[in-house]
Amino acid sequence: MSSCVYADTIDPQNVEHNVSGVIDVRAGYASGIGSYLDGGLGKFGTDNGAQLALSQLGLSYHTQWGDAWSSRIVANGYVDGINNGLGITEAIVRYRDIPNGSGVRFDVQFGLMYPQISLENVATAWASPYSLSYSTLNSWLAEEVRHIGLSTTIESLGKYRQSEHDFSLTAEAFMFNDTTGAMLAWHGWTQTSRQTLVQETLPIAIIPAMEDGGKLDAQAANSDPFTELDDRIGGHVLAKWTWRNKGSVQAGYYDNNANTHIVKQGQYVWLTQFGHIGAKWRLPYGVSLTSQFMQGTTLMTSTDGYPVVDNDFQSGYILLSKRWSQHRINLRVEDFSVTDNDKTLGDDNNEDGQSFTLAYQYQLNRPWFIQLEYNLIDSTRPARAYLNQSIDLVEQQWQVSSRYFF
Template sequence: MKYWVWILGLYSPLILAAEHKLAGIIDVRASYTNGITSYVDGGLGKFRFNPDGQVSLAQAGVSYTVDWDNPLSAHVVANAYWDGVEDNIGITEAYLKYKGLPWDNGLRLGGKLGIIYPEISMENIATAWSSPYTLTYSGINSWLGEEVRHIGAQISVDYLGKFHDSRHDFTLSGEFFKNNDTTGAMLAWHGWTSSSRQTLWQETLPLSDLPSLDGGELGSQAKESDPFLELDDRIGYHVKTQWRMQGLGRLEVGYYDNDADTRVVIEGQYAWLTQFVHIGTKWRLPYNIELIAQYMKGDTLMKSPDGRNIVDNGYDSAFILLSHRWQKHRLSARFEDFSVTDNDLTFDDDNSEEGQAMTVSYSYQLKKGWFVQAEYNRIDSLRPARAEQGFPEDLVEQQWQLASRYYF
């Protein structure tokens, strides 16, 4: 007992000297969806919400930061949902962050350690990984929010041009991580989606009722996927380089590889080897128009314990988002193209799909931190697996949403 009192006494000056910050978002929505059962509910629908209308707590997010009087800070992000599909509350991120002071030559070191997202998203830049542009994320960022997170360590080196009278900055970062071995399973079995939900760290995700998952080659697959599971004790990596022009925009390129051992399966959870390259740009255009464009291309592979390819998919997705903000108004439009290519010969397990998506979103600021936002989403996709459940292979799904969003 005395030992713990001594430890607390030693660190109490650090705790008291720290600056504590609390920020959050409360997002209440009325929505109407014209489609089929949501992928969140084990269906093959592309949207987060089930068909017909509902009122929901789409997101209650809290971000808590402890910032010490040094380059180190601690961050915890929690989210809660009450949406009639999967009501839950839990942690989505928790990490230590280091941001050093620049040296005389303009170099600066930074890093993160903990439960983190790979630094890919250009949309989800607001509190609790929300987006200030649209209510629903692009297909790329919907997948990141669902499956692509992990326990990892990241280190970055910035070159700051202002130390050399230049507007050009450069960043090189490397990340090493674990707890991501099943990444790719949901992209394979329900495809690209348009969502506004991040998987909580403790959650598992239901797989759709497909014939291939009920016997045969895939009969031993668990009925739910655990997206943040460590199975093979191997370390994945993500590298990225970024160029920024101060006041105008940036361009970045990265490569992600979870380095999973596809021979490993434990209690119905398979290790998926998932790799992709991503390219993105964010640019300020004339007339106060913001341009965001991202492209992702990769593949994911799952094998049987004896080494046969069971699921072998290539995938790609791209979007362009234009957003114009004036006075208390913001108007955003996003256009997407996506596909999954099924390269394996597993019977009755066609994961292929292709499609396009469109989003138009308008928000108005009532007062500081409080916005009302209306949005229309449309996805036109071709997915043969839907025929196994009695739905059309070629399907148009639409969604209308009206939200009250409060940031504090």
């Protein structure tokens, strides 16, 4: 799918300026409980009933200086009746040199960025060309797994070796991610298309452990996903193999290297570590396969090191996509869970669930798409009993969207 159309200009300093974007207007209906965006324990980014929303106004401003240097600033806006907003989601300076005679080149990026994980969110402004709602794995990345950091990639391009195989290794060092894991613990996995803006904080469902006298009564009412509290540097490594015209496979490990003995202004530091694997592959009959799996741990302690929240988590999806003429159909199935290992009263983070998404897309013309989508999430979360809601819950969502890429 073409994700953008550029309008290029070159100024006297020989700098190219490119602007791209996406406008996504949706009507939908959800059957479930209160949205996690409003401090509830529902899995969708919308409340019960019918909605009409500007689900994404994404803008990307790209500049190119010569062959190697570039920059990109991405802003996103939403008018959804819950948390309307407009703000920056990415801001990156990049150096990517020309390959040498052996096909080796370096790619260095610095700024506010996502870790290089998602295989799903590859369109303009980190949108997904496949579905209106991201997988639970990538919804979590959109919500609280972003940082300010330095990413360095070394690539070996096979065509310089008369080979169909490319290889790359990426190392990322970062800060401003000390609360990563908080929302995964307190509302669990979700399914959304909303990316947290850099200035936003995220509401937390009120549970007994956060009331006066509970072990979490010092926690602020909102979590700040992009704050720096311990002045420590985290890391992410990623290895990728690409077989041209066939597909690609990648594997990585993320560790925010946090000092969990620190709490400031109601924000606790969380130690979050996970491994992830993923693949994109071309199957027979023009079907494409995209799949990712993540497994890890997240820990929050008191200032003396006593474990208050200690969770294992995992999420994985398989996405099949078939495109013909102006049509595209996408099918995604998912499984996710959180396992609570601590003994904190009034804070049960256990969760288990499955998700099913079916999407149909029709291309009106090159940049304009109409999309229909159905989402179903079947989950078990004991913490819903704190809010007098059903522990076992099936939530459904129907959406129709007009998306215009420019």
